[in-house]
Structures are given as structure tokens and as C-alpha cells.
Amino acid sequence: MPELIVKREAAIGRIVFSNPSKYNAMSRDMWLALPEALDALDADPEIRLIVLEGDGDSAFVSGADISQFGASQADPAVQAAYNAAVEQAYLAPVKCSKPVVARIRGICMGGGLGLAAACDLRFCRDDARFRMPAGRMGLGYSVVGVRRFMTVVGVANTFDMFFSARVFGAQEALRMGFVSQVAPRETFDAMFDEWCAAVVENAPLTLRALKRTVNELIHDPGDRDVAAAETAIAACFASADYREGAAAFMEKRKPRFLGA
Secondary structure: EEEEEEEEEOEEEEEEEEEEHHHHEEHHHHHHHHHHHHHHHOOOOOEEEEEEEEOOOOEEOOOOOOOOOOOOOOOOHHHHHHHHHHHHHHHHHHHOOOOOOEOOOOOOOHHHHHHHHHOOOEEOOOOEEEEHHHHHHHHOOHHHHHHHHHHHHHHHHHHHHHOOOOOOOOHHHHOOOOOOOEEEEEHHHHHHHHHHHHHHOOOOEEEHHHHHHHHOOOOHHHEEEEEEHHHHHHHHHOOOHHHHHHHHHHHHHHHHOOOO
16 A cells, blocks of 8 residues: 655654555655655654655655546546656655755656655665656646756756756766765665764754745745845754764763753
8 A cells, every 4th residue: 555654763853755566656645644644753852864765675755656646637627636646756855944855776767766856865785777758748837847957957957858858877876966865775775874963963954944944945045035044044053952062072982962
């Protein structure tokens, strides 16, 4: 049965896309469940980092589960409701105040590529395969979604992905800037876990302020809420964590941040 599996492992929350028989293709219910799952982890004070990943080794997410696209999908109201659910799922990692990263193994295509693009960072194994097949399906990709790809990989690479609808590999994804790090199967888990461990040791308010600031700065100037970013930055300097960081530096010890 297609589902999202939510796990809490110390300071790391994991959301697993599980539909293994279809390479973790996203059902309508999975799209709808993702914002709620992310909101719950965002509200959990014990969680400092959220990982999105696919169930098993074969895929992150292969796309939307098109077996659900029956005759009703031709109804404009049905299509609009489905598109809204997908877009809310894409927005959920962006709206989350905590770092959200994609752990990619195997296939990452279509809706999976869109979900990965919505994360703050992406890491992949060297067997990962990527594709944006919108041009092969005749669908129109949303303005917000296209802008998201342009922000991550630039204009030329966005044109390339969409115009060609070709499959590309992990090293090309690294060259484009779509992923931050690539590692072979033997070392991928260790690399990813080491990076996550470094993140969860850092001051949560600093990470929150940075994410809010970046997300505001990538908007058009007229749409930016700079005041909200500045408020988040000011909260860092007013926090007990700021005082703890200074004390730890002077005492040459590891800081113990509480997120307050």
C-alpha cells in the first residue's frame, strides 16, 4: 500500500516515500500527507533536521502514480484539485523552518525531481538517475515549479532538463548544482550520516534564520518579507544558545545548543 512512513531518530526526522512496487511513485494520498508530516516534524522540538528519502535502494521517487489518472483526470476540477495537492507538497519543504534534505538513491524523476528540488539540499548515490519527463507527457509545469528549478540549477540547465526530457546521472547532477555531494554505494550512508550529524550539532535558531533569509532573498524584491528574516536573525542574538556558543568558544569545548 502506498504510504508515507515517518520516523524519529534522535534529532533527525525521516519521511520515507513508500510504494516499492512502483519505484515509490506518489499516490494522491501521499501528496496530501506530506505537508502534514512535515508540519508535525517541524513542530517537534527534538527534531533539528528532516530527511526525505525513498523506501529501498531502487528509487527516491519515480514520479506521480499515473495509474490513478483515470477518466476523471480529464475533468478540469479534478485536475485542479490534484495539481493543488502536488503544489502544496512541493511547498511544504520550503515552508518548513528546519533544514530539509533529500537522500537520493536510484530513480529520481518527474514528481520526485520536483520534490528533491523543493528541499534545501540534495545528496545522491552514484547510481542515481534523474529525469524531468514533462515534455513527454504533454503537461504544463507550474510557474512556481519552473522558478524553483531555475533557482537550483540556473536558466540553461532548466531549459536542458525540460526541453530534452533526457535521463542524466549523478555526476551531471553534481555539475549542474542539483546535488551537493555524490558518493558510491560503499560510502554513501557514512557520508550522508556524517553531514547530518554535523548539522544537528549546530544552533537551531541560526539554521532557522538562515533558511528564512535565503527563502526571502530568492523572491522578487517586492515579494520579500525582509522584516521577518531580520526578526529571525535578531532572535539568534537574544538567545541562550548565542551565549552558550560564546562560552563554549572561550572554554574550548563543544557547545550544547537547546534551540532557545
